[in-house]
Amino acid sequence: MTNPIGDIAGAEFILAIGTNTTESHPIIGLQVKKAVRQGSILVVADPRKTEVADLAKSHLQIKSGSDIALLNGMANVIISEDLYNKEFVAERTEDFEALKSVAAKYTPEYTEGITGVPAAAIREVAREYAKAENATILYTMGITQHICGTHNVFAVANLAMLCGQIGKPHSGVNPLRGQNNVQGACDMGALPNVFTGYQPVISDEVRARFESNWGCKQLPAKPGLTVGELLEGADKGTVKGMYIMGENPVLSDPDADHAAHSLKKLEFLVVQDIFLTETARLADVVLPGASFAEKDGTFSNTERRVQRVRKAVEPVGNARPDWRIICDVACAMGYAMQYDSPADIMKEIASVTPSYAGISYERLESGGIQWPCPTAGHPGTPVLHVGKFSRGPGKFHPVEYVPPAETPDEHYPLVLSTGRRRAHYHTGTMTMRTGALEVYYSKEHLEINSADAAKLGVKEGDMVKVTSRRGSVELMARLTEIVPEGMVFTSFHFPEVAINKLTNPARDSIAKIPELKVCSVKVEKIA
Amino acid sequence: MADVTLTINGIGVSVPEGSTILDAARKLGVFIPTFCYDPELSRPGSCRICVVETKGSKNLTVSCATIARDGMVVETDTPAVLEARKTILELLLANHPEDCLTCGRNGDCRLQDYAYMYGIRSGSKFAGERHTYPLEDDNPFFVRDMNKCILCGKCIRMCAEIQGNNVVDFAYRGFRTKVTPAMDTSLAGSECVFCGNCVAVCPTGALQEKVLRSSARTWEIKKVRTTCPYCGTGCNFDLNVKDGRVVGVTSCDGDVNGRALCVKGRFGYGFIHHPDRLTSPLIKKDGQFVKATWEEAIGLVAGQLGSIRDNYGPDSLGVLTSARCTNEENYLLGKLTRAVIGTNNIDHCARL
Amino acid sequence: MDNVNLTINGRQVSAPAGSTILDAAVAQGIFIPTFCHDPNLPGVASCRICVVEVKGQKNLTPSCMTAVREGMVVETESPAVVEARKTILELILANHPQDCLTCEKNGDCRLQDYAFIYGVKEGGFTGERHNYAIEEDNPYIIRDMNKCILCGKCVRTCAQVEGRAVIDYAFRGFRTKVAPPMNNTLGDSDCVYCGRCVAVCPVGALLYKPMAGKGRTWEIAREPVTCSFCESGCQFYLNKKGGRVIGVSAGSPGLGRPLCLKGRLGMELLYCDDPVTPQLKKGDVFQEVSWAEALGLKGVIDKIKKLEGE
Ligand code: SF4
Ligand code: SF4
Ligand code: SF4
């Protein structure tokens, strides 16, 4: 996020695109609700009539996967009506002309044809966004889990720069992370192309610094494989062994059957987790890690705030904190990796990571710190891009709408979209074992529009079979107006409804994020 | 903003204009009891336990809702004030079940604290009518015992002003006044999302976390502040620990969330001690997992990773780290991948 | 000594011959509730809350009095045991005032602890309530016999000191009561206010008056100190709340340790932030006295003054 969570409530205008904020990020949802109570304009772009859409002044019920068209359409209105922030565009951006020429095509009427959102609504929302004193854009997987996910993000950024709604309070471009430490994992270089703090592996200077700090001779310069490519490599036999810590790709990966199939081909698989997950079952060795309550450490939240995790109880049985296990493996492989405590590890992180350089456990005792925090005296950075962008002028990356990789046809006439439920989390490994959440929300269902249901002869509570080109699952139907005609929806939390057997592994070519939000399916009633 | 100066119990204090008498007293460290007051919520000034005497005014003044003025002379512990507080407590206790014996909030209850402080024995003066509302425990998260409700209204305001859900409100009148969802249903039959934020502000045992309050007494608990393991918001809360087990979660004043939490953060801790937890390293032998020692397991992992690296090159290995593990662990696994194995084949599943 | 082997809750344990089931369980960290039992006060097994089930035996057995035998199979939380304990607690609570709200013992009370553990709410039986006056006619100990569960520990600990035995059971049935001779008050007895009884009382029937109203048990941290007034070296506890010592309480009296008022007052004077002025009985009434007099040092101090004055 460019801006802190706490400043959303102060925004005059909020565009929530592809995020059911109140359900998947309930506490951020509180900020959105507060803003609405205080009179801010909330616009929600989502194919579903979600809870947050109910609160909105306008709900743009766009067709799945047409976000770029909508955002470009807004840019079109803003440019043609001369509402853009000329000062900001002139002083802080480049390539405006490129945006202008791409946006020209996306007249509100043209955009209506793609998105299904009335042209008048597009005009109104565009004007409101441009004219607001400050305006924030919130988005989640609804934006990124598409074959054009990276382009979607560009389109969002283009809009914010066009109107100068960035680099100041209550505005900005704000992705809401789905998992507690996605931000931290990325910050720590759990990515194939960067070290900590997004320092590129291809840079000789960066590698030289890490080589000297880590005491090793030559670090690899070639960017590595992404999760999807690793699984493909396993399938093809080029990847022979994997070490998986705390992830469950067999359930979370699109085309889950394929993920399991690939992992089974490995010569050696080690999985480190707190439960025997579907992925761990395939392993040759399983190492029992510690839960968040059993170890010290830090998480970095979606607004870049580094916060303490504190040990409250001893690990169960013989389980061990994951940081110790990693050290043990490294030592056994002949590399002396030794730390007294996670505080020690943070010292080292700070020493190799400019954006974390001022962060230490002593400082975190008195509260979280938002990076960049370059020195021990630096207060942290709640709002990014104030005054200037880190790369220099902000570059417009104009992008074109492309339809989803799979569109409904006569065999698979419905669009399946997936998402989250408030009471559950990710693949359900934790929330199905709490003694409370799974009691409350014990069964998953398929949301289906009553009109579609009537055509299929499906009644409330009927068991249905949902089938895509890749697989099928069975679950209970719930008739609702939340999803529009032509669309069905369910979550990916329930192992018994392994919905990712159906989803499309077609990936965005840049970020390699799979298109989990759209695939084509058919629904049949089970007799 | 300008300051105003007033005198409380004979001591001068200056506070910004617009502050209440209560704010000024707190600044001085002078104790004034409160039930319905909450710094983050609107102030109905309805419970009246916070009354004080202000010179020149005939009636006692509600300190949480009265703006401090220059030159005001306030006394917080005069006989008239004490008398008023005692009467309020006696009236509340007259309708209150005598249940501290096994009440989950025993030891962390404002009604009890003040009764002790002002020396009110239960039911001592007014033996009033008691409610006989049935206990509402038809949800797995918390119990509502409206017999213990003192009608402070904090849960209502929490739900409306912070949670923004407006699930509960006052219903009926007089002795029958009750806090309830629309149509007097149970919460389970309402729009309630079970965030438990109302429970976090309830000053008595009227709203109690089900598991926490039935497994530990308030004085047996050690609290450990931490960060939520679920979504990316990063809410802070206190893990409540008894005898080496996490028995519950309570709100603290979090950087991001204040006291608010969602149903997962507040009630989703049960997995920590779930019997399905892995408690020992496992090695697969003939298709079956067999328990192993750490030495064996680590030795096998290091040996296998090392030999694959040596036979096929470092890029034949891949590592997936976790968006659920700590920064420190992600960092170390990255270091292991790059410095020890010698590949950049590292990623995590956050794209999913 | 020989060991015998037995099974408690399915666990094989061994315990010295002659020890009780309770001893064996406690040594294994297995919880058994007790009211009247105290290792320093040889038992009477009157409260029955410690009953357990022994395989082959028809009736439940008080674990504090039953010696372990080879091959014994014991269950400490079987349904029958739990049922019995609940009944005992319900019966006690039926006669117990509902006073935890402001009771000084709240938070450190066995009756309350066990009621919580076994989920017994007041009023399973709504029995007759006593209406004894709360005894506050001496400056040191408050006796509220309405809360007494007749465990007899106070009687036994008092009798352990030669020549004390100030209190005993009086009357019978529902009227049974612990009292000084002639059903007098403590203030009107030979009581020396050593506080041994207060230290062992499992409920709020006996309390220290100087600490009443000064803090709740969960706010108070106890820190042991050893008295240096005589060679007995009795143990006391400093009661600390928010960094201040608010009172001194008697420790568990070891065998042969008398505990005395003078010692406790001495500790109060030395450690308390606000020591309460001592009182001594003059004739029939208590009167405030100087610390020197209360500690029996008046003569010595007078003499010192006189000597140093000369
Ligand atoms: S709510 Fe408070 S006063 Fe009422 S029974 Fe519980 S602890 Fe006692
Ligand atoms: S749990 Fe949350 S939603 Fe339900 S009544 Fe309480 S505050 Fe409102
Ligand atoms: S339930 Fe609790 S918070 Fe709500 S009005 Fe009653 S006492 Fe107040």
Ligand code: SF4
């Ligand atoms: S006063 Fe206390 S110690 Fe004495 S018999 Fe009663 S409960 Fe037991």
Ligand code: SF4
């Ligand atoms: S003696 Fe124990 S049970 Fe009785 S009122 Fe006091 S705390 Fe409650």
